[in-house]
Amino acid sequence: MEKKTVGLFFGGLSNEADISVISAKNIIKAFDYKKYNLVLVYWHKNNQFYILENAEEVNDLSGKKEIHVGDFSxxxxxxxxxxxxxxxxxxALQGLLEIQKVPYCGCRVLSSSLCMDKAVFKTFLAGHSIRQVKFDFIDLRDKKQSDVESWIEQIERNFELPVYIKPSNSGSSVGITKVTDFxxxxxxxxxxARHDDKILAEQGLVNPREIEVAVLGNDELTISDPGELVLEGAFYDFDEKYTKNQTQVAIPAxxxxxxxxxxxxxxxxxxxLCDCKGFARVDYLLADNEVYLNEINTLPGFTDISMFPMLMKSAGINYKDLITKIIKLAN
Structure with a gap:
């Protein structure tokens, strides 16, 4: 039987493109070349896709083969x-792949969109009585300055310090502020607002523990034991995640x-409920023996220090097998 070819998409237009490249390098290293062929598809900031020989070529695309969406299949x-x-x-990328009728790994269009927009996600889960921290949000589009100011006053009235202010659509803790003074x-x-038009306010908890769970599967699920991030900083921000690397991990928590x-x-x-497929990481906050759902990350990191592969390893699935299983779950 002929080996299937897998197109590994990395890079992209977001502020997390560099993290994506690191994740891709790890996958390239651990990939099972006996089972599949691998094609590297780099999504450049100029919104073009390129075929690369290796991930180092992201820094010099001269003469690299640009491909069009119609070439994917x-x-x-x-x-x-x-x-x-x-x-x-x-x-967005998931929709592009569907239009081209290319099977792909991970969550579909609906669940990807739902879990990415924190305000919509939290509103949806509130309807299913899933415990979360208190939250509120404002969409700045078509809002006057006076609307924004009255929303801010409302947050002061209804929330206690600390309050977290977040862009509704951004990952890797980019654009988040822990407010300790109104x-x-x-x-x-x-x-x-530099990162999104929709702004979310969340009630901070006192010394919460950050708990994360890895999930693999479509209908039948492999759910890892929860792991814990033991933080050095005030919260798990971008620097703490990717540059300082001081966060300790306890697996299992x-x-x-x-x-x-x-x-x-x-x-x-x-x-x-969120119609997730393939794989995802589900994050929680734990305070005063109460469990609060924080978010679902539908494309978790695959860097050396990423929780998802570490949690799956603790569930008995090594990095190479994990990638193979994710590919097999594609539809």
């Missing part, structure tokens, strides 16, 4: 997107059996 049988953030993770709310909203089971049960429920 001729070049590979299955697409494996590892494109974090806007356009790569929010359903005088800084306006500045935090301005910072978030030190949890009571009952809490662990509750988290796994919620994980299974929300994964299916």
């Amino acid at each position: 001729k070049l590979f049988d299955v697409a494996l997107p590892i494109t974090h953030g806007k356009y790569g993770e929010d359903g 005088k800084n709310l306006k500045k935090a909203v301005r910072e978030a 030190d949890l009571e059996a009952q809490t662990r089971e509750e988290i796994k049960k919620i994980t299974e429920k929300v994964y299916h």
Whole structure:
């Protein structure tokens, strides 16, 4: 039987393109070339796609083969997107692949969009009585300055410090501010607005624990034991994730059996509710023995320090097998 060819998509138009390249390099290293052929598809900031020989070529594309969307189905049988953030993770690339009738790994258009937009995601899950921290949001499009100011006053009235101000559509903790003095709310909203038109306010918890769970599967799921991020900084921001690398990881997290089971049960429920497919990472906050769902990451990182592959390893699935299983789940 002829080997299938996998198109590995990396790069992209978001502020997480560099992280995507690191994830791709790891996948290239661990890929099972006995089972599949691999084609590297680099999505450049100029919105063109290029075929590369190796991931180092992202810095010099002179003479590299530019390909068009219509070529996708001729070049590979299955697409494996590892494109974090806007356009790569929010359903846009997924829609492009569907139009070209190329099977792809991971969540479909609907679940990708739903989980990427924090405000819509939280509103949807509130309707299913999933416990989350208190939140509110504003869409700045068509809003007057006075509307924004009255929303900020509303946050001051209804929330206690600390409050997190976030862009609704951004990953890797980009554009997030932990507000510990209401005088800084306006500045935090301005910072978030640089990344998205929709701004989310979330009630901060006192010394929350950050718990993450990896999920693999379509209908039948493999759910890892929860792991914990033990933070050095005030919260798990971009620097803490990718540059300082001071965050300690505890896998499995030190949890009571009952809490662990509750988290796994919620994980299974929300994964299916949000129509997730292939793989995802589900993140929680834990405070005063209460479990709060934080978000679902539909294209988690595959860097050396990424939680998803580490959690799956603890569930007995090594990096190489994990990639193969993800490819097999493509549809």
